[in-house]
Amino acid sequence: MVGRPRGAVVLTEEERAELLLWTRSRTCSQARALRARIVLACEGEPTNTAVAKRLGVSRDMVGKWRARFLAERIDGLDEQPRPGRPPAADDDTLAHVLVRTLTPPPPGATRGWSTRSMAAETGLSQSTVSRIWRTHRAQPGARVTAGPRRAWSLPDHAEEVVGLFIAPPVCVLAVTAPAGRGRSVRASGAATAARLCGQDQDAAHVLAVACAFAALRGKQHMEDSPGLHTFVAQVRSAADAGTSVHLLAYGAEGALQRPETSCRWHHVPSPEAWTEEAHRLLAADARLPREPASPVPRLRNALLTWSTTWTPSATPFTRIAPPRPAYDIPAICGPDNDSNAPDPRTLDHPGPLEAAQITTPDAAPGAPITPDPVVGLLREALLTDVHQPGDRVREAPLALRLGLSRRVVRAGLRALAEEGMLDLLPGGATAIPAVNTKDVLDLYALRASLGALLMRRIAMLGRGNLAPATAALAEVHAAARANDRLRIREVDLRFQDALARIADLPQAAHTFERLTARLRMFVTVLDMDYSQACDTIAAEDTAVHDALCDADGNEAARLWRVKIERCVRYMIAQLSEDDAAPYLWTTLAGRPRLLPGEPRGAAR
Template sequence: MTEDLRGAVVLRESERAALLALSRSRNGSHALAQRAEIVLACAEGAGDTAVAGRLGMSRDMVRKWRTRFAEHGLDGLDDRPRAGRPRKVDEAVVARILTRLLDTPPDGAREWSTRVMAAETGLSQATVSRVWREHRLQARSSRGDLRSPFPRVEVRDVAGLFLDGTTRVLAAAGRSNGTPGRAALAPTPQARRLAVRARNLVAVADALTPAGWAAPASTAALDSFLEDLGARVPAHVDVYLLVADAPGGMGVRDTLDAWVERHPRGQRRHFSFDPEGSSWLDAAEALLAHPAPLGHDDSTGYGTTLPKLRAALRSWCDGGTPPAGAFAWIGATYDSSDAGGGQTRIRKDGNVIAGGVADAERAASDLSDPVVQELLETLLTATLRSGERVKEAPLADRLGISRRALGKALRVLAGEGLLEALPDGGTAVPRVGIDTVLDLYAVRSALGTLLFRRAAMLHSSELHRIRAALGEVRAIAKSHTHDRIGAADLYFQDMVARTADLPQASLFFQRLTLRLRMFITVLGLDFLDGAVDLIAREDARIFDALREGDGDEAARLWRVKIERSVRYMATQLPDAAFDANLWTTLAGRPDRRAGDPSKPRPTERGGAPA
């Protein structure tokens, strides 16, 4: 590159080709593309004023980038480091941002963005943006065509993920579209959004892998992952391995080649080592952006798997500190079409259940299913109105799952009484009336009495989970964090139920807790200072009775707590007439004694339902 006597830019062919590529790039920086256009226009012999008018910018900007290119070539078009020492982000802050991405976005936000993350964490948007850029996280789909690394392949599911600090393996279950020379269909907007969610989960897992990209490790963990993958994915399902490994990791490549040879349905695409992992992550996003259509709404199958992966990552991180060693995850349950057009479901124990929709629905009717859990937590943190119909399309889009998977999860919640089933197959927010309140609290009172008496029979050393839950209640009460005290109180009660070693009673009690949480959400209850302190005093006295082995006193205090709570809840119902005689007949009258926690003053709204 030179300048002629008139100051015009003279380009070599290689420079012209590079500048044309930059100016036409749909994936690169807009600013860099604009600078390339400036240099190309100057190379045509036009002056700074003419180029500025043609491109719609100032003459000073044209002069700046023409001069920078003349002095430094293509490197001169990059941004120069800013003056001053770059700000560092503490590792704890990075871990906080990354692990927060494993939660669903707050109410009202469809996706995580740097703005939403900044608001949730209390950090600046600039800090969040730096962390996202460093770890290759994205708020939206990449621009461009998203060319899949496996042409003509349509992804059915995310079958597994392996990360050990030296090796990255994403396993996808998929199928070829069967037409040589025909590329996969262009990604739909929903598929692009879902692919970004999957990419970010994988990026978070990679960022938190403690070993770091150092020397190649033993292939024993990878061997185990691949054998598990081969055993738990049906033989008729093709598996595509997207791999990146550290330099010199030939043992890893030999291991993968041997597995593909033993499993002819497997294919592998290897990416060379990249310290930032950008090529591998970009390829993962592009692969997952080409899903196989599963129904009339063109829904993506692996949307039901992402909550399972998210739950596995939460468990793996457990407090923000991942354990040493590899992260190896196999999709515990997933659907994939077989040759007959039916469905095959892989259970959590790895056994295959062949069947149709009825078997799939029976397998899904479990509140412990990650999809159901994520749906429930989303509903419990939303603004709900009694009797309001659940709108499935925006909810499925927010959770990143298909309408069919969402429908199954909604039916599970309706079967548990957490939602109301409608005649047309839809669901609605439950109607909370005085009868439902009395019914729930009467059963909860009786079950709680049984469980609290049983827990008091245990040795004090066996009450550690209850003690830890009480510590959380006290900490929240001390900080006056009103919006968290209700959940902490219910968690304390559930810990008593779990510790009591009465599995059936504990299960029913915890499911009643979920119904109570739904009632609290529907009624929009809150807790002010009087209620916060009241809850802490109640729970402390109950724990003292349990620790001292006084089951009668623990049960009595529980009944006092229930009595106060049910009367408060009844006052929050519009036009409700509380029948004290009916309640006393159902649940009895508590034995109040001097020193029992008193209810908050009438001016202090938030009576703390138990």
């Protein structure tokens, strides 16, 4: 009879059933489930090397738990007390230190968090803080380096990060890559992570914190996650045509009961491996110049808000990159795509490529953000023309003037109608909105309530996030000093939009900017003159900004309400209605609470 190999694992039916139960349990720790998988694999594999390769762990780990099981059976898989002093930081402390690095550094810190400042903040020693950062690869400001390529690595031609999903212990990073072979990301000139993380080396730190938080808080295995299915579908929709989606995943092996065949999965064995692979993806971009308006602060703030309020029943953290513009001007807006459009080269107006340059990347801080360049072009063209309320917008002159096809112009005008900037007529035509008292009250009622919400939210985020609003406020002061009535009304709205974006409430900011678009049209149609109110506008914006700098959300909301009161009364006064019209707002909305010394007049 042939004897068994030395070190061979033979399981009883009871032991096998219990180990399988550990691997499938929703309450079993990750460490215990991994030990169970190692022992189960050892039954079918005679060597530690084969088991290590199969499970993606080290040979030493396999040898340790094989020997422990052979010596003590099931009881040997329990965690045993380790010699020496107990660790100074538990999982809650580790998570707190990591999440704290996402917050603004203390006053006076010019280079972000240091081990000294974090130790003073948390009450730990500098060596403990340094050890936590090194262990989880989450040291703020550390240089991103490219690690070696592994079996689970993302493709070398990965182009952009388009999604992040966290539902402890699951952490998934979605990346796009060309569907074909042989094209390198560096050769194509694409910038990795540009849509979700930007060309910003801080993105590596944010992703490291995200994965470490998922691992520390993930005390149970998820057998199925509807949120993950939804995330994969959203990422697939956000990906560009002609690209494939690759998912860098930790802890997601048992999170999907039905396979996702539309994406390529790259499962990593540990949070450290996930973070190193994310660093490898972003390492080349660390040498690129930092973008002036990187998406990283929004990603960081969203992750900070979610992680500080996380509970085991919390909704998964999902971040999807915004879609690309619906219209690519050089590709589909040229004369070859519309047989009825004249050749721009034969006309005395800019062609499509020149028209695309009207939207410059050097737009002023707080300028309205439009994902579709065609919509931006049409909006600015309509705001610079002279219109009467109710005038129908003619597609042909706009197409001829901007060098676009009528089909593209028609779709862009409908998008502006959906924003509320234009009125949509039967048959799909659009018209300049007619302004009456009800429209003004409707618009400002929403703007007053939504603005107060945004002010309180901004006050919670800290002074360090106000840089875009501060830059926009400088433009307001410059226009006020020049007494430029056209410029002041534009930069005032840009300042307000800048505040809306700072709040990092995407739906609220999107609604607020749509209201801004309609308000800009109202101001243009009424040709409102603010030459006598430039100083008042600058003073109002400064007061709101100062209250936010002091983190006084209630005062900022009150000052916002005072500003809206003056704006709506002034706009209603421009309408040809009876004398009671300017007082209708006060009747419906009440009067704002004024402090002693504040003017009570109706000046803008």
